[in-house]
Amino acid sequence: MGRSLVFSPNLPVRFSQIPRSILPPNQPNQSLSLNSREQLKHGFQRFGLSFAKPTRTLCTKAVLSEIPNQKLYVKVGAKSTGPIPISQLIEVVEKAAKTGAEVVMDAVNKPRNITYKGLTDLVTDTDKKSEATILEVVRKNFKDHLILGEEGGIIGDSSSDYLWCIDPLDGTTNFAHGYPSFAVSVGVLFRGKPAAAAVVEFVGGPMCWNTRIFSASAGGGAFCNGQNIHVSQTDEVERSLLVTGFGYEHDDAWTTNIELFKEFTDISRGVRRLGAAAVDMCHVALGVVEAYWEYRLKPWDMAAGVLIVEEAGGQVTRMDGGNFCVFDRSVLVSNGVLHGKLLERIAPATEKLKSKGIVFSLWYKPDDYTTDI
Numbered sequence: 001m002g003r004s005l006v007f008s009p010n011l012p013v014r015f016s017q018i019p020r021s022i023l024p025p026n027q028p029n030q031s032l033s034l035n036s037r038e039q040l041k042h043g044f045q046r047f048g049l050s051f052a053k054p055t056r057t058l059c060t061k062a063v064l065s066e067i068p069n070q071k072l073y074v075k076v077g078a079k080s081t082g083p084i085p086i087s088q089l090i091e092v093v094e095k096a097a098k099t100g101a102e103v104v105m106d107a108v109n110k111p112r113n114i115t116y117k118g119l120t121d122l123v124t125d126t127d128k129k130s131e132a133t134i135l136e137v138v139r140k141n142f143k144d145h146l147i148l149g150e151e152g153g154i155i156g157d158s159s160s161d162y163l164w165c166i167d168p169l170d171g172t173t174n175f176a177h178g179y180p181s182f183a184v185s186v187g188v189l190f191r192g193k194p195a196a197a198a199v200v201e202f203v204g205g206p207m208c209w210n211t212r213i214f215s216a217s218a219g220g221g222a223f224c225n226g227q228n229i230h231v232s233q234t235d236e237v238e239r240s241l242l243v244t245g246f247g248y249e250h251d252d253a254w255t256t257n258i259e260l261f262k263e264f265t266d267i268s269r270g271v272r273r274l275g276a277a278a279v280d281m282c283h284v285a286l287g288v289v290e291a292y293w294e295y296r297l298k299p300w301d302m303a304a305g306v307l308i309v310e311e312a313g314g315q316v317t318r319m320d321g322g323n324f325c326v327f328d329r330s331v332l333v334s335n336g337v338l339h340g341k342l343l344e345r346i347a348p349a350t351e352k353l354k355s356k357g358i359v360f361s362l363w364y365k366p367d368d369y370t371t372d373i
Contacts, residue, residue, distance in 0.1 A: 071321075071339075071340060073315050073316070073317050073323065073339070074323040074324075075310060076193065076194060076306050076307065076310055076316045076324055076325070076326075077193060077194055077195070077218035077219065077307055077310055077311065078189070078190040078191070078193035078194060078195040078218045079193070079218070079372075080190065081190050081195045081196075081218065082161050082162070082190050082191075084142075084162070086195065086196065086217050086218070086219075086220060088141075089188055089195055089196040089217070090196045090198075090215060090217045090220070092137065092138065092141045092142070092188075093186050093187070093188055093196045093197060093198045093215070094198045094213065094215055095137055096134045096137040096138055096164075096166075096186045096198070097134070097184050097185070097186040097198035097199065097200045097213065098198075098200060098213065099133045099134060099136075099137050100130040100131070100133055100134040100166075100168050100169075100184040100186070100200070101130075101184045101200035101202075101211055102133075103126060103129045103130040103133050103168075104126055104130055104169060104175070104182075104184060104202065105202075105209065105211070107124075107125075107126040107129075108175070108178075108202065108209050109206065109207075109209070112124050112125075112126070112175075112176050113125045114176055123151065123172060124169070124172060124175065124176060126169055126175065127150070127151055127168050127169040127172055128151050128168075129168075130168035130169055130184060131149050131150070131151045131152055131166060131168035134149075134166050134168055134184075134186060135147060135149065135152065135155070135166070138164050138166075139156075142162065142164075144156070144157050144160055145157070145160050145162040145163070145164060145188075146158055146160045146162065146163045146164070146366060146369060147163070147164045147166065148163060148164065148165050148166070148299055148300060148364065148366060149166040149168065149300065150166065150167050150168065150298070150300045151168060154366050158366050158367060158368040158369050159368065159370075160369075161190055161191050161370065162188055162189065162190055162195075163188070163189040163192070163366065163369060164186065164187070164188050164189075165186075165187045165188070165189065165299045165300045165302075165303035165304070165326065166185070166186055166300055167183075167184070167185040167186075167278060167300040167301060167304075168184060169182060169183075169184065170182060170183045170184070170185050170199075170276045170277060170278040170279065170300075170301065171183060171274075171275050171276030171278075171279060173275060174274075174275050174276060175202075178205065178206045179205075179275075180202060180203055180204055180205045180209075181274040181275055181276045181279050182201075182202050182276050182279070183199050183200055183201045183202060183276055183278045183279050183282075184199070184200045185197075185198075185199045185278035185300065185301070185303075185304045185305065186198050186199075186304060187300075187303030187304035187305075187307060187326075188303075189303060189326065189371075191370060191371050191372040192325060192326070192327075192365075192369070192370075192371025192372055192373045193218070193325075193371070193372060193373065194218065194303055194304070194306060194307035194326065195217065195218050195307075196215075196216070196217045196218070196307075197214075197215065197216045197217075197303065197304035197305070197307040197308055198213060198214065198215045198304060199213070199214045199215075199278045199279070199282050199304050199305065199308065200212075200213050200214075201213075201214065201278075201279050201282060212224055212225050213225060214229075214282045214285065214286075214304075214308050215308070216285075216304075216307045216308040216310075216311040216312070217307075217311070218307065218311070219311075220311065221311050221312075222285050222307075222308045222309075222311035222312035224282075224285075224286060229285055229286050229287065229312050230285075230287060230312050230313050231284060231285060231287050231290075231309070231312050231313045231314040231334075231335035231336065232287040232288075232289075232290055232335045233335065233337060234290050234335065234337065234338065235337040235338065236338075237264075237267055237268050237338060237341050237342070238267060238268065238269070239268075239269060240268050240269060240289075240290035240291065240338060241268065241269050241270055241272070241288075241289045241290060242264050242268050242270070242271045242272070242289060242290060242291050242292070243271065243272045243273070243274060243280045243283065243284070243289050243291070243292040244257060244260070244261055244264075244271055244272075244273055244292065244293050244294055245273060245274075245275065245277055245280065245292075245294040245297075246258070246273065246294075247294075247295065247296040249296070252353060252356060252358055253295040253296060253353060253358060254295075256295075256349050256350075256352070256353055257293075257294070257295055259349065260293075260345065260346060260349055261273075263345055264345070272289070277292075277294060277297055277301040277302065277305060278301065278304055278305045280292040280294075280305070281302075281305030281306065281308060281309050281333050282305060282308055284309050284312075284314055284333050284334065284335065285305075285308045285309045285311075285312035285314060286312075287312075287335070290334060290335050290338055291332065291333065291334035291335065291338060291339075291342055292331075292332075292333050292334075293319055293330070293331065293332040293333075293342070293346060294330070294331060295319065295329060295330045296329055296330070297329070297330075297331060298363075298364055299326045299327055299364050299365075302326050302331055303326045305333070306324065306326065306331065306333060309333040313335070313336060314333055314334055314335050314336050315333070315334055315335075315336040315339045316331065316332070316333045317331075317332050317339070317343070318330050318331065318332065318350075318360075319331065319332050319346050319347065319349075319350040320347050320350040320351055320354070320360075321343045321347045325362070325371075325373040327362040327363060327364060327365040327373075328360070328362060329359070329360050329361075329362075329363060330350060330360065332346060
């Protein structure tokens with residue numbers, strides 16, 4: 001078993017030594033050696049661990065007849081990365097996420113200095129410090145790129161084709177309580193579409209914190225700690241485990257999602273609410289849950305996670321079933337097989353919100369930023 005590390009402020013972040021219990025559940029038998037050719041995959045070290053091949057019994061072809069003809073949804077990932085090679089983008093996006101995670105790890109066992117953006121919407125000094133270090137990495141490598149950070153807002157040249165969406169600490173409330181569902185999320189868009197992404201998830205808990213890194217590039221697949229990952233093949237809602245989230249405003253969208261939570265709790269194996277969108281989407285990509293949806297997320301919440309899900313073989317749309325972009329106000333990500341069945345309940349509820357005049361237009365799109373969406 002990999003080590004569970006007890007961190008002190010003097011210990012560095014370790015991105016690849018992870019407990020076996022948090023490895024992807026659908027990996028084939030393999031033994032990774034530490035030879036020089038295998039040490040690096042997408043910029044992070046691979047360790048010599050052996051994994052047993054699991055038995056999956058959730059999928060039965062008989063129920064496919066109950067699923068409508070699967071619609072082909074428009075891909076969210078960028079078709080091109082422009083003049084910058086994808087290898088360079090993924091290298092910097094991973095370095096930026098890891099650098100922010102080092103700040104978070106240094107603070108995870110220390111007292112929090114908490115302030116409020118709203119009645120219950122927290123922000124800590126760690127959010128701000130993490131974002132500052134991420135910005136430093138991005139600007140050192142790409143001085144002319146546009147940046148959208150949760151804490152710092154818009155920085156840079158709006159004429160750039162590249163937009164970095166940064167959540168320096170997704171799941172701040174969880175972090176403040178020492179609850180293990182938070183992450184650092186960094187995604188870069190090319191002309192409005194995700195090109196490269198990295199999410200460093202914090203796992204374990206007080207006295208045994210550790211991390212794992214998810215990454216993806218458009219057309220290049222999705223990875224967790226250097227190993228290719230794929231969404232689940234569960235094809236019945238009744239056998240699925242689902243995830244959702246709720247915003248800080250208890251408005252009509254919040255009420256609608258409470259009802260969706262109740263509905264799906266009745267017909268699935270359960271609906272979880274973890275409180276960190278990037279983590280939730282990575283769990284869909286990893287195949288441990290089948291779908292995640294939420295209203296009113298921001299670009300920095302979604303830019304990395306949606307690409308990781310898509311590159312893991314999943315599907316991404318708005319909650320009304322329409323084509324998705326990171327400036328939308330709703331998102332549904334799934335393993336693909338269940339997408340249509342989930343939309344049978346989620347889409348009408350969303351359309352009803354629209355009929356009430358609830359705004360679902362694009363938001364947080366920088367002025368003058370040119371996109372292909």
